Structure formats: structure tokens, C-alpha cells
Amino acid sequence: xxxxxxxxxxxxxxxxxxxxxxxxxxxxxxxxxxxxxxxxxxxxxxxxxxxxxxxxxxxxxxxxxxxxxxxxxxxxxxxxxxxxxxxxxxxxxxxxxxxxxxxxxxxxxxxxxxxxxxxxxxxxxxxxxxxxxxxxxxxxxxxxxxxxxxxxxxxxxxxxxxxxxxxxxxxxxxxxxxxxxxxxxx
Amino acid sequence: xxxxxxxxxxxxxxxxxxxxxxxxxxxxxxxxxxxxxxxxxxxxxxxxxxxxxxxxxxxxxxxxxxxxxxxxxxxxxxxxxxxxxxxxxxxxxxxxxxxxxxxxxxxxxxxxxxxxxxxxxxxxxxxxxxxxxxxxxxxxxxxxxxxxxxxxxxxxxxxxxxxxxxxxxxxxxxxxxxxxxxxxxxxxxxxxxxxxxxxxxxxxxxxxxxxxxxxxxxxxxxxxxxxxxxxxxxxxxxxxxxxxxxxxxxxxxxxxxxxxxxxxxxxxxxxxxxxxxxxxxxxxxxxxxxxxxxxxxxxxxxxxxxxxxxxxxxxxxxxxxxxxxxxxxxxxxxxxxxxxxxxxxxxxxx
Numbered sequence: 001x002x003x004x005x006x007x008x009x010x011x012x013x014x015x016x017x018x019x020x021x022x023x024x025x026x027x028x029x030x031x032x033x034x035x036x037x038x039x040x041x042x043x044x045x046x047x048x049x050x051x052x053x054x055x056x057x058x059x060x061x062x063x064x065x066x067x068x069x070x071x072x073x074x075x076x077x078x079x080x081x082x083x084x085x086x087x088x089x090x091x092x093x094x095x096x097x098x099x100x101x102x103x104x105x106x107x108x109x110x111x112x113x114x115x116x117x118x119x120x121x122x123x124x125x126x127x128x129x130x131x132x133x134x135x136x137x138x139x140x141x142x143x144x145x146x147x148x149x150x151x152x153x154x155x156x157x158x159x160x161x162x163x164x165x166x167x168x169x170x171x172x173x174x175x176x177x178x179x180x181x182x183x184x185x186x
Numbered sequence: 187x188x189x190x191x192x193x194x195x196x197x198x199x200x201x202x203x204x205x206x207x208x209x210x211x212x213x214x215x216x217x218x219x220x221x222x223x224x225x226x227x228x229x230x231x232x233x234x235x236x237x238x239x240x241x242x243x244x245x246x247x248x249x250x251x252x253x254x255x256x257x258x259x260x261x262x263x264x265x266x267x268x269x270x271x272x273x274x275x276x277x278x279x280x281x282x283x284x285x286x287x288x289x290x291x292x293x294x295x296x297x298x299x300x301x302x303x304x305x306x307x308x309x310x311x312x313x314x315x316x317x318x319x320x321x322x323x324x325x326x327x328x329x330x331x332x333x334x335x336x337x338x339x340x341x342x343x344x345x346x347x348x349x350x351x352x353x354x355x356x357x358x359x360x361x362x363x364x365x366x367x368x369x370x371x372x373x374x375x376x377x378x379x380x381x382x383x384x385x386x387x388x389x390x391x392x393x394x395x396x397x398x399x400x401x402x403x404x405x406x407x408x409x410x411x412x413x414x415x416x417x418x419x420x421x422x423x424x425x426x427x428x429x430x431x432x433x434x435x436x437x438x439x440x441x442x443x444x445x446x447x448x449x450x451x452x453x454x455x456x457x458x459x460x461x462x463x464x465x466x467x468x469x470x471x472x473x474x475x476x477x478x479x480x481x482x483x484x485x486x487x488x489x490x491x492x493x494x495x496x497x498x499x500x501x502x503x504x505x506x507x508x509x510x511x512x513x514x515x516x517x518x519x520x521x522x523x524x525x526x527x528x529x530x531x532x533x534x535x536x
Contacts, residue, residue: 123327123335123377157339164297164324164336 092143094174095152099135101172102159106132109162124165131158192532194473194495194516198244200236200525205229207519209260210507215267217286222511225270226525227258233272233282235289236525244527253280253291260304260349265311273302279316281332292332297324297339304349308357313337315359317347323361323371325379338379342369349399354406358382358428362397368411370439372428382427383438391441393419396452403458408442410464412453418445418466418476420489443488448474455505461513463492463530467503472496473518477534492534499526 109128112119120128134155139145156172163170206229213223224236235248256275263270270282270289279302281293299320306315314326314334323340345364352359359371359379368385385392395414402409407424425437451469458464464476475492499520509515514530 121329121335123337126377153341157341160297161336161339164295164339165334167296169296 088143095138095143095148096140097174098152098172099138099140099155101174102131102135102155105159105170106135120166124162127158127162127165131155131162134158190532192475192492192530192534194475194493194498194528195531196498196526197515197529198527200224200226200234200244200246200527201523202234202246202249203228203230203232203523203525205257206501206521206523207504207525208257209505210517210519210525211261211263211270212507212509212511212517213263213267213284214265214510215263216511217267220286222509222515223267224509224517224525225261225263226519227261227272228523229257231256231258231274233258233261233270248289250282250289250291253294254278256301259302262305262307264307265309269307269311271305271307271314273305273316275301277302277318279305279314281314281334283332293334295324295326295334297336298322303347304351306350306352306359308352308359309355310357313352313357315350315352315361317350317361319346321345321347321363323347323350323359323369325359325371325373337377338373340371340379340381342381342384343367348397351400351402353423354402354404356406356426356428358426360400360409362400362411364396366393366395366397366413368392368397368400370427374430385421385439385441391419391444393417398453399455399457401456401458401464403462404460408458409439410456410458412456412466412468414452416446416449416451416453416468418448418453418456418464419443420445420487442486445476445489445491448476448491448494451502454503457506457508459508459513459516460510461508463508463513463534464489465506465508465516467498467506467518469502470496471499471501471503471520473498473503473506473516473528475530495528498528499524 106128113125134151138151139148203226207226208229209227211225216223221238225233226236227233231251231254233250234246236244237247238244254272254274254276258272258274260273261270268284270284271279272282273279277296277298277300279295280291282289283292298316298318301319302316303319304317312328314328315323317323321341321343325337326334327337329335343361343363343365347361347363350359350361357373361369361371366387369381370383371379372382373379387394393411393413393415397411397413400409400411402423407422409421409423410418412418419441420443421439422442423439425439449466449468449470449472453466453468455467456464462478466474473495476489477492479488479490481488498518499522501521503518503520505519507517509517516528516530518526518528
């Protein structure tokens with residue numbers, strides 16, 4: 001369609017082209033109007049047909065457009081949904097797995113504290129509580145929440161503070177390793 | 187006090203390391219009656235301790251080895267002179283106990299993801315800061331029994347962090363980075379540390395390339411930074427950023443002066459002596475000394491070059507450090523594998 005329009009614009013002096021340009025802009029307006037009036041996939045309003053006998057052939061453009069749009073939309077909807085499902089499953093699973101890992105560590109640490117109140121220092125106990133609060137407040141059911149990335153970073157940092165203090169070599173292995181940088185010898 | 191023009195005389199050359207020497211640290215409290223004690227760390231994975239004999243000759247008294255399995259990049263003594271922290275490319279920081287005679291490795295701090303670049307003790311000796319190529323600054327608290335607890339892991343820099351340095355008496359930490367910025371960190375008393383100021387090229391007349399080092403003056407109201415942009419910058423650090431801001435008019439640290447054109451390569455190190463002389467060491471193999479210009483102008487301090495020592499070493503100079511017990515004794519460390527001791531002689535006045 002776009003290719004067709006540009007061909008017409010090649011010779012602006014040509015009166016024939018000028019007519020076509022005028023028709024094109026009218027068609028464009030009509031098409032836009034049809035789009036906003038669309039009530040659902042696959043439904044189109046029939047354009048008004050007036051007495052101009054050339055109208056149907058000029059509107060062939062429009063009809064083809066409508067058919068093509070409908071066809072593409074019908075293809076795209078199910079495949080988009082399927083892809084969305086795959087991505088959501090993957091991202092959701094990853095986030096869930098990582099949080100589950102931290103919750104597991106928290107459960108073990110808190111059990112240790114139940115057995116022996118002084119298993120950890122006051123500072124480490126406080127950090128464990130803070131981590132537990134962070135994990136609890138992660139919006140699992142709201143993946144669109146813009147803050148999820150920040151929250152996950154906070155959780156990861158808090159986890160590292162705790163494991164470093166405990167001298168424990170614990171690390172969540174599931175997520176992709178950070179990109180390798182060239183070693184800088186300075 | 188001898189007269190004559192200021193000169194930097196090479197007094198001693200300490201050879202022994204098998205690879206480039208990255209950093210130096212003078213013991214701030216070597217003990218009653220003891221002479222100065224200097225630690226140097228190297229790409230040969232060791233730390234060497236240097237002491238002066240009664241006859242004035244320097245020798246290597248200890249080699250701290252078999253602990254790090256990569257380059258030791260930085261070392262720092264605790265304020266009481268009893269602990270030496272060593273930071274390594276092997277991503278760990280070791281802490282050694284020094285009793286005046288022997289060294290013993292008593293702790294290893296792990297946590298950074300990759301090469302640790304710098305380590306610094308807080309003025310009270312209660313906190314230890316490290317920084318790394320992983321862009322993080324870590325703060326640890328010293329506990330009894332050689333235990334260390336991690337207080338905070340501070341993100342903020344967007345690139346490799348080259349050096350961390352505490353203020354001489356406030357619990358304020360400064361970090362400098364490959365991202366060209368200088369960050370100032372303070373705690374709220376409850377283990378929450380935040381970046382309270384960032385000094386950048388755009389907003390603060392900051393550096394336009396990697397910032398390699400930072401050093402405070404004795405009074406803590408001035409700081410010098412040096413950079414790959416071949417300049418040194420002096421900053422007014424009199425504002426106490428460790429206090430929470432009280433509404434309008436909170437002060438911040440600000441740029442005072444830029445020293446340009448003295449080095450033709452990256453300036454890797456700068457150190458402010460207790461005698462108020464700034465020493466710089468650079469990739470042009472030269473050492474420069476600067477002092478404040480006593481012009482008495484109301485516009486603020488300016489600094490002048492006291493002297494430039496070309497070819498101080500055969501290769502890049504990585505570190506310069508003034509001796510705390512003798513403000514005219516300067517140590518320099520180089521890619522050439524040696525440490526040199528220099529005596530500043532003559533009058534600094536024009």
C-alpha cells in the first residue's frame with residue numbers, strides 16, 4: 001500500500017497524479033475513520049458508496065487492506081498468546097525459583113534461630129528479618145509492577161550481606177551469569 | 187632547616203618484588219621506639235615489609251605470601267598499626283595481625299565478585315571498606331575474635347571502583363571510579379549507608395576520565411583526586427556530610443582548583459602529607475610536588491608546583507605515600523618492580 005502511494009507522488013506536476021493524491025488522502029481519512037469505528041476483530045463498516053462509478057475500483061485498495069488486516073490479526077492473536085504464555089512461564093518460573101531459593105535459606109536460618117537464639121549476631125538476625133520482609137513483599141501476582149527489578153536487586157544485595165557475614169559460599173545459581181567482562185589488569 | 191631550592195633526593199631503592207609494585211602503606215603506629223615500617227604489595231602475589239636498620243639502611247623484614255593466589259593490589263594498616271589488610275585480584279581481602287615482630291593471617295573477607303582494587307580502615311578502626319571491579323563498595327565491621335561482619339554492599343558506581351578512602355576523622359567514605367565520578371558515602375547510624383554526594387564532570391567540575399586516587403589533608407577540609415584526564419583536582423570537603431541534611435541550605439563538597447599540564451600521562455596516585463605537600467605519581471614516570479600558594483587572595487586557595495622529578499622510575503608510578511612519622515620522607519612504587527624512598531630537602535618557599 002505504502003509502495004503504491006509513493007509511486008503516485010513521483011510526478012507532482014502530473015495532473016493525473018494530483019487527482020490520485022487527492023483520492024489517496026481521502027482514502028486515508030476514510031480508512032482511519034473505519035479503524036476507530038471498528039467494533040471488534042474481523043468487523044468492518046462498509047464504506048459509503050456514492051454515485052462516482054470509479055469509486056469501487058478505487059476502494060479496492062481499502063477492501064484489500066481490510067481483508068489483509070483481518071487475516072493478520074486472526075493469525076497473530078493465537079500465536080501472540082502462545083508466545084506470551086511461553087515467556088511468562090519462563091520469566092515467572094525464573095523469578096519464582098530465585099525467590100524460592102532465598103525463602104529456603106531464610107527458613108533454614110530461622111529454624112536455626114529457633115533452636116539457638118544466639119546462633120547469629122544481632123546484626124545478622126536483623127538482616128535476615130529484613131530479607132524475609134523483602135521476599136514477602138515481592139509482587140508475585142503483579143509482574144507488570146515496574147519495581148520488580150529494583151526489588152529483586154535489593155533482595156540479592158541483602159542476601160549477599162548475610163552470606164558474607166556468615167562466611168557461607170551460598171549463591172543462587174539459576175539465573176544467567178553476569179556477562180563476562182575482559183579482565184582488566186589495573 | 188636547610189636552605190636552597192626544594193629538591194627530591196633519591197635516598198633508597200628497595201628491590202625484591204618479582205613483579206610490578208602496585209601500592210604502599212606506612213604503618214601509622216609502628217610502636218614505641220620502632221622506626222618507620224612500610225608495606226608494599228605486588229603483582230607477584232606477595233606483600234613485603236620494609237624496615238630501617240639502626241645504620242640507616244633499609245631491608246625487607248617479612249614477605250607475606252601463600253595467602254593470595256593473584257596480584258595483591260592494595261594494602262592498608264589499621265589506625266592502631268596492629269592489623270594490615272591486603273586486597274587482591276583473587277576477590278578476597280586478607281587481614282594480618284602484626285605484633286611488632288611477626289605477621290599472622292587472621293581473617294579472609296570474601297564477597298566481591300571479582301578483583302578487589304582497594305581497602306581502607308575507618309579513622310576509629312572499627313570499619314573496613316573495600317571496592318572492586320564488580321562496581322560495589324563493601325563496608326565491614328570488625329568484631330572481637332578476628333570476625334568481620336558485612337554491614338553494607340553499596341551499588342552506585344556504574345564501572346570498576348578504583349579506590350576507597352575514609353575521611354581522616356569522620357565516618358565518611360569516598361570512592362572513585364572508572365565511571366569518572368567520585369562518590370561520598372555516609373551511614374545513618376543504623377547500618378544504612380547511602381551515597382550522599384556524587385561529584386561529576388557535568389555538575390561539579392569533576393574529572394573527564396577515570397579517577398584513580400583520592401587523598402585527604404590532615405585537617406580533613408581538603409581532598410585531592412587524580413585522573414586519567416592528567417589533572418589533579420582539589421576539593422573543599424569542609425561540609426560534614428555525615429550529618430543528615432536539615433532542610434534548605436545544606437552544604438556540599440565543591441571543586442576548588444584543577445592542576446593541569448604537569449603530567450603527560452594518567453596520574454595514578456596522589457597523597458597529601460601532614461606537612462601540606464601534595465605528591466603525585468603518573469604514567470609519565472614522574473613525581474610532582476605541589477603546595478598551596480600563599481598569595482592571600484580572597485578568591486580561595488591555589489596550588490603551585492614545587493618541583494617535578496622526571497624519570498623518578500623507569501616505568502609507570504602506581505603509588506606515592508608520605509611517611510606519617512617524617513613528612514619529608516616519600517615512598518614511590520612502580521611497574522619497574524621497585525620501591526624508592528625520597529627525601530624532600532630545601533626550602534619550599536620561593
